[in-house]
Amino acid sequence: xxxDIWSDVVCPWCYIGKRRLEEALAESGDPAEIVxxxxxxxxxxxxxxxxxxxxxxxxxxxxxxxxxxxxNERVSTIAAELGLDFRLDRAKSANTVDAHRVLHLARELxxxxxxxADTQGRLKERYLQGYFTxxxxxxxxxxxxxxxxxxxxxxxxxxxxxxxxxxxxxVAADQAQALAYGANGxxxxxxxEKYGVSGAQPVEVFREALRRANADRKPVTLITGxxxxxxxxxxxxxxxx
Numbered sequence: 574x575x576x577d578i579w580s581d582v583v584c585p586w587c588y589i590g591k592r593r594l595e596e597a598l599a600e601s602g603d604p605a606e607i608v609x610x611x612x613x614x615x616x617x618x619x620x621x622x623x624x625x626x627x628x629x630x631x632x633x634x635x636x637x638x639x640x641x642x643x644x645n646e647r648v649s650t651i652a653a654e655l656g657l658d659f660r661l662d663r664a665k666s667a668n669t670v671d672a673h674r675v676l677h678l679a680r681e682l683x684x685x686x687x688x689x690a691d692t693q694g695r696l697k698e699r700y701l702q703g704y705f706t707x708x709x710x711x712x713x714x715x716x717x718x719x720x721x722x723x724x725x726x727x728x729x730x731x732x733x734x735x736x737x738x739x740x741x742x743x744v745a746a747d748q749a750q751a752l753a754y755g756a757n758g759x760x761x762x763x764x765x766e767k768y769g770v771s772g773a774q775p776v777e778v779f780r781e782a783l784r785r786a787n788a789d790r791k792p793v794t795l796i797t798g799x800x801x802x803x804x805x806x807x808x809x810x811x812x813x814x
Contacts, residue, residue: 574605574786579612579751579761582672582700582711585648585659590760590773591701592655597779603787608680609697611673611747612759620712622666629666652705663708670744672700672711675721675731677740688725695724765790 576594580587598605622629627641634640649659679693699720703709709716714735721731734740751761754769762770762779764786770778 574603575765576605576607577610577763579610580759581612581614582669583667583704584614584759586773587760588701588705589652593773593776594779596776597783601783603783607694609676609693611744612751613669618666618668620667626661626664658706660706665710667712671735672717673744674734674740675717677743678734679726692725696721699724
């Protein structure tokens with residue numbers, strides 16, 4: 574089973590949705606190849622905005638900083654139920670395009686066998702933790718490099734990406750593909766290129782999506798006649814009459 578996921582490393586519902594999917598997968602016991610795709614919630618975000626997250630949310634969606642604080646408290650409570658420690662008072666503004674480019678590097682190296690296949694997933698988790706729990710500046714090259722090296726990416730390869738424009742096209746292509754699927758927000762999950770799940774749905778929704786995907790992939794049960802009977806079939810050499 575393959576699961577493609579579009580998300581951003583500064584998206585709280587993306588982290589929550591990740592945990593809910595993981596819970597559903599653990600319950601089902603289904604092996605899954607997970608591929609992470611880029612989606613920037615705010616491509617215009619900067620790395621030097623001095624406002625705290627609550628203020629930024631209040632000004633963006635209305636209601637002022639108090640509304641932003643209430644939103645942070647609500648999502649932090651939901652995250653805590655899943656074992657996630659959100660410390661949104663520490664969250665720093667970041668443009669995440671470079672984080673996404675490094676995640677594409679991790680996927681590339683994992684597919685080539687230069688690093689373990691699960692490296693992209695581990696880096697995604699580390700970047701999410703870096704933003705939501707550790708309060709790290711996720712647009713800072715030194716931070717992105719340090720966390721990438723922690724999960725096993727070669728420092729020199731990360732530096733090559735961050736000092737150039739490598740994987741920028743892939744980030745843009747991911748964003749375009751999400752929009753083509755009709756996903757105007759994230760997280761967005763596609764299972765076996767057939768079943769889409771939009772948003773951080775409850776675990777039971779993911780459970781049902783996995784069940785349906787598995788049902789489609791079950792092998793055909795062959796029904797035969799008596800063991801001595803010859804069945805009429807057509808093969809590579811034609812159809813006997």
